[in-house]
Amino acid sequence: MSWTHHPHSRRRALTTATGLIAATAVPMTTAPGATASSRAAEAQGPSAAAASYTNPVVWQDFADIDIIRVGDTYYYSASTMHYSPGAPILRSYDLVNWEFAGHSVPVLDFGAKYDLNGARGYVRGIWASSLAYRPSNRTFYWLGQIDFAKTYIYTATAVEGPWSRLTTIDNAYYDAGLLVDSDDTLYVAYGNTTISVAQLSADGRTQVRTQQVFSTPSSIGTLEGSRFYKINGNYYIFLPRPANGQYILKSTSGPFGPYTLRQVLLDLRGPVSGGGVPHQGGLVQTANGAWHYMAFVDAYPGGRIPVLAPITWTSDGWPTIQLVGGAWGASYPSPAVPAPPRQVTPLIGVDTFDGTTLKPKWEWNHNPDNSKWSVNNGLTLQTATVTGDLYWARNTLTHRIQGPTSTATIQLDYSAMRDGDRAGLALLRDSSAWIGLKRDGGTTRVVMVNGLTMDTNWNTTGTGTEAASAAVSGGRIWLRATADIRPGAARPGTFSYSTDGTTFTRLGPSFTMGNDWRFFMGYRYALFNYATQALGGSVRVARFELSTP
Missing domain, CATH: 2.60.120.200 (Jelly Rolls)
Known part of the structure; x- marks a missing residue:
């Protein structure tokens, strides 16, 4: 999210709809001429073919999505700006049906303006931030910068809380994505146009090093909203171009690069009539190896609402959105997941x-x-x-x-x-x-x-x-x-x-x-x-x- 955010009303002709970040351990093979829906069903197994979901999966305002899976449970974090408590967490067992679980930031104790005490914090506060889970200590981490000044990290052993502040870092990791590497090292990708990677100390309390890893070409404009992944040994930074594009950086040489860039989508027709282009979301893998991309579409006056699509990977490790008729599908086969332990609590x-x-x-x-x-x-x-x-x-x-x-x-x-x-x-x-x-x-x-x-x-x-x-x-x-x-x-x-x-x-x-x-x-x-x-x-x-x- 940026003060230089492009107007969501900008519409251009569909120019491309390819690309995405990379690599499932299971090769994707599909019959020639297969539809996007049939490819998705095949990727997820025959049990998914009978059921489908429709987009948006949630018609409520949950923007700047970070999505993770822990075991068979999915968690979804979003921006809340000046609302308190901040950084809500939704929970799901199937990526489609979601419930409220908690908030990562119990109170916006970042200055009197967040109390409506002599000043106001409208459109400040909790912007695009990151949610991660660290298996080594069975702890959830939330990381976000406030007012371009400092970065805060909160932790909890359960998403319901209690959440407490772990540390304050004197570097504003703008629109950050937190990665828990396979060796348990914590990395943060962040920035607007200039993208950097920081390494945190083992306890997550301090910055060990930071390094610029990419500068966005002027022909693209703004890239921000980092999401940081390690998939099949490669490092990926997922970067939206607000409000109509999505790009990905890939490194085969470690978290500090060098990175190569690929366009995931630009001006892709979205599934919400009157709404914008899906962008600025996250990737998540189901327990059986299938990948999905949860993005949002600008859909004012209601806000920015989440849409879901299946992902496949090219042989050289780049992700591709499965389209329907050249567009983000209005519906797809439901992800193949274990039976949920219970029904989630309705949002209404x-x-x-x-x-x-x-x-x-x-x-x-x-x-x-x-x-x-x-x-x-x-x-x-x-x-x-x-x-x-x-x-x-x-x-x-x-x-x-x-x-x-x-x-x-x-x-x-x-x-x-x-x-x-x-x-x-x-x-x-x-x-x-x-x-x-x-x-x-x-x-x-x-x-x-x-x-x-x-x-x-x-x-x-x-x-x-x-x-x-x-x-x-x-x-x-x-x-x-x-x-x-x-x-x-x-x-x-x-x-x-x-x-x-x-x-x-x-x-x-x-x-x-x-x-x-x-x-x-x-x-x-x-x-x-x-x-x-x-x-x-x-x-x-x-x-x-x-x-x-």
Whole structure:
């Protein structure tokens, strides 16, 4: 990910779709004229031929993918920018069905701006980072740079946590890929256009050496987003060209090169209508030797969403995406994997905030004030900020939107609100709208507000305009937001409310969600409660439901 990220809207004619990184120990042989689907099925074995999956495998915002397998379990790490906790980890047993497992970065303790304390961290924080597993000590490692200043490494013996900071390195490994070599040495590939490799100490706490290994030709432009692999004795650095290409470096002489470059794809037609070119992902091998590439496509307003394709290798050790009709397939045969030990937890459904902790599907807008919220068979949000600007309000709790269309409904007890308080359910991004409650002069109204905006430096340019309202009473209300995040379409968000949980009344005009890529993160459903006069009020969310048509 880069500040020089190319606009995802750029479209060129399909020029090439070949290449990829290299080498499975099992030679791939296919009949002449075989289709991509049949080749993939053959590569994965006959048991896979009967079942298939469709892309995207997850229609939620999980960008800058790093994907690994430990035993028969797959783990997937992604960027979260200013959201906290950071660096979510998804888990799967088949590469297709995924669940939330945890977060590698428990809190963004990188400065007051991540607390919304005198400054803001929008579009900073957790960028493209790396997840790896080290068999020698049975430990997971997360590595990422923050604010172009330092690199942080966190470790855990289970992805659910607890995660703790292992070290801070005074070198910003930009868009890094962490490799645990077969001899247990730790290497990091990193950089933008100029690509370097660093070797870490045996304990992973310090840098032993670093060396530039590649300089991107000006004819290509930007390469970044390193993923580092050792496959059949060769070293590979997988490098996207944002937002329409993927390249690979290969060394037969060790991690410091020399490396040769090959194009994997450029302007390849993707499987999501209206979406961008698949790029910036990772390679993973199943237990039976089959390779797959998980990339993302720009699909705003929903964000960047993962798509999966099988990979084969050339005889000289380069990877090739298996295409369908000259494009990344809308579907492929399912990977041949062992029967899962259990069904994964769905990414949608009902959360009654049971227990006393938040589930890992939730992330705060910046770090929360932990003294102002609690979970105890329901979520209580006390006002944590006196402000007139939702973008400055602490303790706004967010959930990714499920595509292509979905609806979020909350049941809210507002009886403990105070005069000046604002609470509700937002569609949150750099252009936002919400439905919720305004309490003023002892009276509570349900309102729809739009016109919350930021500029490209992420400063607030609009704090919102009330577009519709209605009187309410009784202390309990259901609020609903529906989002259509199909890229290239109309992008409407609509709001409604109910006083009985059954009959919903539309409130306010349709809100057109923005699709500028520069905010990077997609829209989220967001639960908020802030004060405009004084702290002391609270609301209680008894139920959150995310549903699809």
